[in-house]
Amino acid sequence: MPKTSSFYVSKTMRKLLFANSFYxxxxxxxxxxxxxxxxxxxLNTLKHFLLLTFFSAFSVxxxxxxxxxxNSGERFDPKEMIMHHVKDAYxxxxxxxxxxxxxxxxxxxxLPIILWTDNGLVTFMSSEFHHDYDGNVVVEKDGxxxxxxxxxxxxxxEGELALQFDEEHHPLNAEKPLDFxxxxxxxxxxxSVLVLLxxxxxxxxxYNNNDSKLPxxxxxxxxxxxxxxxxxxxxxxxxxxxxxxxxxYLLTIFFFIWINNIFGLIPIFNGANLSGNIAFTxxxxxxxxxxxxxxxxxxxxxxxxxxxxVPVPMKIFLMPIEIVGMFVKPVSLMIRLFANITAGHIxxxxxxxxxxxxxxxxxxxxxxxxxxxxxxxxxxxxxxQAYIFTILxxxxxxxxxxxxxx
Amino acid sequence: MDLxxxxxxxxxxxxxxxxxxxxxxxxxxxKPILGAVSERxxxxxxxxxSAENARKEMENLQADNERILKEARAERExxxxxxxxxxxxxxxxxxxxxxxxxxxxxxxxxxxIISEKKAAMAELKSQVADLSIEIAEKVVRGELANKDKxxxxxxxxxxxxxxx
Numbered sequence: 001m002p003k004t005s006s007f008y009v010s011k012t013m014r015k016l017l018f019a020n021s022f023y024x025x026x027x028x029x030x031x032x033x034x035x036x037x038x039x040x041x042x043l044n045t046l047k048h049f050l051l052l053t054f055f056s057a058f059s060v061x062x063x064x065x066x067x068x069x070x071n072s073g074e075r076f077d078p079k080e081m082i083m084h085h086v087k088d089a090y091x092x093x094x095x096x097x098x099x100x101x102x103x104x105x106x107x108x109x110x111l112p113i114i115l116w117t118d119n120g121l122v123t124f125m126s127s128e129f130h131h132d133y134d135g136n137v138v139v140e141k142d143g144x145x146x147x148x149x150x151x152x153x154x155x156x157x158e159g160e161l162a163l164q165f166d167e168e169h170h171p172l173n174a175e176k177p178l179d180f181x182x183x184x185x186x187x188x189x190x191x192s193v194l195v196l197l198x199x200x201x202x203x204x205x206x207y208n209n210n211d212s213k214l215p216x217x218x219x220x221x222x223x224x225x226x227x228x229x230x231x232x233x234x235x236x237x238x239x240x241x242x243x244x245x246x247x248x249y250l251l252t253i254f255f256f257i258w259i260n261n262i263f264g265l266i267p268i269f270n271g272a273n274l275s276g277n278i279a280f281t282x283x284x285x286x287x288x289x290x291x292x293x294x295x296x297x298x299x300x301x302x303x304x305x306x307x308x309x310v311p312v313p314m315k316i317f318l319m320p321i322e323i324v325g326m327f328v329k330p331v332s333l334m335i336r337l338f339a340n341i342t343a344g345h346i347x348x349x350x351x352x353x354x355x356x357x358x359x360x361x362x363x364x365x366x367x368x369x370x371x372x373x374x375x376x377x378x379x380x381x382x383x384x385q386a387y388i389f390t391i392l393x394x395x396x397x398x399x400x401x402x403x404x405x406x
Numbered sequence: 407m408d409l410x411x412x413x414x415x416x417x418x419x420x421x422x423x424x425x426x427x428x429x430x431x432x433x434x435x436x437k438p439i440l441g442a443v444s445e446r447x448x449x450x451x452x453x454x455x456s457a458e459n460a461r462k463e464m465e466n467l468q469a470d471n472e473r474i475l476k477e478a479r480a481e482r483e484x485x486x487x488x489x490x491x492x493x494x495x496x497x498x499x500x501x502x503x504x505x506x507x508x509x510x511x512x513x514x515x516x517x518x519i520i521s522e523k524k525a526a527m528a529e530l531k532s533q534v535a536d537l538s539i540e541i542a543e544k545v546v547r548g549e550l551a552n553k554d555k556x557x558x559x560x561x562x563x564x565x566x567x568x569x570x
């Protein structure tokens with residue numbers, strides 16, 4: 001199946017999505033604020049709802065008609081558009097100016113590409129590809145040639161000048177070097193780390209020079225969350241005596257996952273989807289697995305290899321199940337977070353794609369209302385998934401450190 | 407599907423970033439925050455305990471007060487009782503003494519009256535004797551104013567004083 005590149009539509013979509021989802025987010029933020037004032041909320045909700053509907057329908061109408069007129073021959077491929085948004089990318093694309101015209105310009109934060117090739121480290125900026133991800137632009141560094149094909153860096157084999165494809169459109173004459181690039185997910189991860197450090201170190205400082213140790217300023221916002229992790233996650237799952245050892249880890253994963261879930265929903269960050277990336281969730285789950293395994297006491301291992309309190313045949317039967325269970329737990333953690341976050345993104349993008357699939361304006365109210373609905377659910381899901389990941393990690397730690405009871 | 411294939415680069419950076427984040431937050435955020443919270447909780451706990459202690463002490467004090475009050479009341483009662491007894495005794499003593507004295511006085515008075523009476527009687531007797539002698543003198547004088555009468559009298563007297 002030849003892939004028709006239809007990124008023109010996709011860019012329009014992106015702009016559109018940006019506008020809409022930005023409004024959705026503002027709306028959601030206002031909704032949150034409104035909780036403090038019921039009367040204002042009722043008014044605001046109505047006002048925003050109407051505004052949102054009109055605004056979106058209008059903008060979609062304009063965009064859709066534009067697209068139809070100029071690119072009537074090109075087919076829109078929702079799968080490619082969605083995958084492009086959900087997956088990782090080199091460079092943070094912010095905005096495209098003069099789209100579809102002669103002087104089209106992309107505003108992108110270029111990010112470093114770091115490759116480990118057969119003969120050493122190669123680094124260059126992502127901007128050298130000039131926003132090409134079809135494998136057309138060849139970047140030459142240290143006598144080696146690289147192309148960006150669908151957001152994967154390929155190194156052309158010796159003597160090759162351009163990327164060639166087989167019948168299934170897979171690259172033929174190139175290898176993938178080890179890739180340690182600062183992709184947009186890594187970039188957003190670091191950004192989220194900065195935000196976390198800013199929030200929590202500021203909050204921690206509020207307790208200094210404060211004899212009453214009362215939470216002031218941002219600490220008043222942070223402390224209930226920290227106490228929530230302590231009193232509703234760590235204490236009940238691990239137990240009053242042992243929870244302290246795991247508190248730093250539990251707090252860190254809770255806030256790290258949560259903030260990255262939230263950043264995944266903020267359109268200005270261009271849908272960097274860190275917590276919806278399997279590499280990220282796998283790493284987090286691996287940390288939990290390693291900590292669980294290393295803090296496992298005699299009782300824990302006995303329950304895995306020689307289940308107490310059951311007859312011997314049952315012990316032998318249970319052993320493989322328990323061993324598999326040991327690994328299934330982190331795998332389930334990995335898949336749950338990845339699938340939930342990615343699914344949310346895909347649904348919102350798919351609903352927006354409906355307009356372009358049906359090629360009619362009249363679908364837009366449905367698309368907009370449904371994606372508003374899903375986005376609000378996603379805001380809740382950001383917290384729920386962070387909570388679930390943390391509470392299950394705590395549960396596994398609790399199982400690993402549980403003392404024998406008679 | 408490379409959507410579900412973990413990329414090595416992101417795993418690498420995530421491990422490094424997460425470990426750094428964990429380390430920094432543990433040192434500069436979680437420790438101070440959890441420390442401050444537990445310190446405050448300890449403070450509240452001790453404050454509550456000391457309040458409870460103060461309450462108990464208060465109770466003890468009140469009980470003490472009540473006991474002291476009771477004792478004082480009892481003491482007052484006994485004192486009053488004693489005072490009443492003393493009073494009664496005093497009155498009784500005084501009465502007795504008065505009685506005795508009165509009796510003495512009455513006895514003395516009676517004795518005095520008797521002696522006075524006796525004296526009066528004696529005086530009266532002597533007076534009566536004097537008076538009667540006077541009268542008798544006067545009568546005798548009158549009787550004996552003339553010789554005849556003197557003679558008759560001597561006669562009569564002589565007649566009486568018959569020699570037996």
